Amino acid sequence: MTYFLCPVCGEKLTEYEKGAVCVNRHSFDKAKSGYINLLPNNLPAGNHGDNKLMIKARHDFLEKGYYLPLREKLCDVLGELTGKTSVIIDAGCGEGWYTKGISDFLENTEILAVDISKDAMKITAKRDKKIKCTAASVFHLPIENECADVLLSVFSPLCESEFERVIKKDGYFVYVIPAENHLWELKKAIYDNPYKNEVKPYEMEKFSFVEKFSVHGVMKPENEEDVKNLFMMTPYYYKTSQKDTEKLFSSPPEEITYSFEILVFRK
Numbered sequence: 001m002t003y004f005l006c007p008v009c010g011e012k013l014t015e016y017e018k019g020a021v022c023v024n025r026h027s028f029d030k031a032k033s034g035y036i037n038l039l040p041n042n043l044p045a046g047n048h049g050d051n052k053l054m055i056k057a058r059h060d061f062l063e064k065g066y067y068l069p070l071r072e073k074l075c076d077v078l079g080e081l082t083g084k085t086s087v088i089i090d091a092g093c094g095e096g097w098y099t100k101g102i103s104d105f106l107e108n109t110e111i112l113a114v115d116i117s118k119d120a121m122k123i124t125a126k127r128d129k130k131i132k133c134t135a136a137s138v139f140h141l142p143i144e145n146e147c148a149d150v151l152l153s154v155f156s157p158l159c160e161s162e163f164e165r166v167i168k169k170d171g172y173f174v175y176v177i178p179a180e181n182h183l184w185e186l187k188k189a190i191y192d193n194p195y196k197n198e199v200k201p202y203e204m205e206k207f208s209f210v211e212k213f214s215v216h217g218v219m220k221p222e223n224e225e226d227v228k229n230l231f232m233m234t235p236y237y238y239k240t241s242q243k244d245t246e247k248l249f250s251s252p253p254e255e256i257t258y259s260f261e262i263l264v265f266r267k
Contacts, residue, residue, distance in 0.1 A: 003087065003112055004134055005142045007038045012144065034125035035133035037118060038142040049117030055095050057232035059123060062097040064226060066219045070260050071098055073215050074176065075105040077262055078150060081172050084108055086149040089166060091138045092116075092156025096124030096131070102152075103128045112148070114141060141166055150174060164206040167267045173207050179214065179259035186231065189253050190244045199261065207265035215260045227252040 004013045006022035013020040013028070020036050021027040030036050050058075078088065086109045090099045093113040103111050113124050113133045125133040136142050139159045146168045153163070154176040163173055180196045187194035202209045221227045231237050231248060 002132070003144045003147045004036065004038060004132070005144060007040050007136070007140070007142045013142075031118075031122065031125070033122040034129060035118075035121040035135055037135045039116065039118075039135050039137070040140070049115060050094065050120055051117075052119050054233055054237075055117065055120050055123070057229040059095050059097070061226060061229040061233055062095075064222070066221075066226070066230075067258065069217055070176070070215045070258070070262075071101045073213060074098065074152075074154075074174075074262060075102055077174065077213055077264065078102060078152070079106060081150050081174070081264070082106060082109055083149070086110070087112065087147055089114065089141075089143065089148045089151045091141065091151055091153050091159075091163065093120070093124055094154075094156075095120045096127045096133075098152075098154050099124060099131060100127040103131055112143065114138060114143070138162065146171075152176075160204055160206050164267060169267060171267050172210070173265040173267065175263040175265065177261050177263065179216070179261045181216075181257050182259040183230075183234065183256060185253040185256045186227075186234075186248070187236070189251065190231075190236070190240060190248045202263060202265075204265060207267055210264040210266050212264070213262040215262065216258070218255050218257055220255055221252065224249065224252050227256075230256070 002013055002015045006013055006026050008026045009024050011022040013022050019029040028036050089112045091114050093099045093115045099113050111131045113131050114136050115121055116137045118135045121133055121135045138157055141162050143166045148167050150172045151163050151167050152174045178197050180199055182197055
């Protein structure tokens with residue numbers, strides 16, 4: 001069963017081997033890697049979402065397992081929220097490292113993976129053919145109303161109105177954010193006056209806060225390349241001067257704190 005909608009007319013899409021088509025004969029090809037591109041045709045030219053450099057850095061870093069405690073806890077939380085025939089949307093899934101782990105843990109759950117970056121979706125689609133993958137924006141999800149038992153957002157843009165639309169009544173929104181001390185040693189190595197992360201209030205207009213789970217620890221990067229990849233997968237990389245970047249690479253920290261919050265909301 002497909003839950004995807006035509007981005008042109010909003011009608012339900014029917015998938016076939018090489019793509020998808022709606023009743024109005026708007027058709028969309030499936031990429032060789034397995035994802036369907038449902039991005040609107042009127043988007044400006046060029047790449048959208050994370051670029052290849054950021055995607056590669058995140059892929060190489062995550063594959064080393066530094067954030068495995070977060071993925072394992074996330075699997076446990078989702079396992080408690082879902083039943084045998086649940087549907088999960090991973091909104092802003094990136095290159096699918098978390099998505100694949102969840103798919104392996106929840107074998108009978110249908111997972112819809114969405115990200116605006118086609119480069120990221122190429123990797124996600126290759127990870128697991130069971131995952132239904134599409135290139136699309138989380139601000140305009142080409143997905144049926146109230147089809148998801150859980151929507152997951154891991155460090156991705158928040159669009160509360162779209163998330164509320166696609167989640168079933170009494171369904172859950174699971175939101176993963178960095179906590180106050182996340183990557184503190186990394187920031188100390190870069191900035192003269194580092195600041196801790198601001199954790200915003202949990203209240204939302206369309207969802208009720210249910211519970212918070214914290215994941216904290218200290219990672220010991222194996223080499224400078226891992227530190228570089230960690231830095232490049234964060235927003236800091238694109239906002240930091242060359243001088244401050246060189247400070248980090250010349251003397252990378254031997255230990256770095258990771259600190260996350262898994263927030264559970266109910267529609």
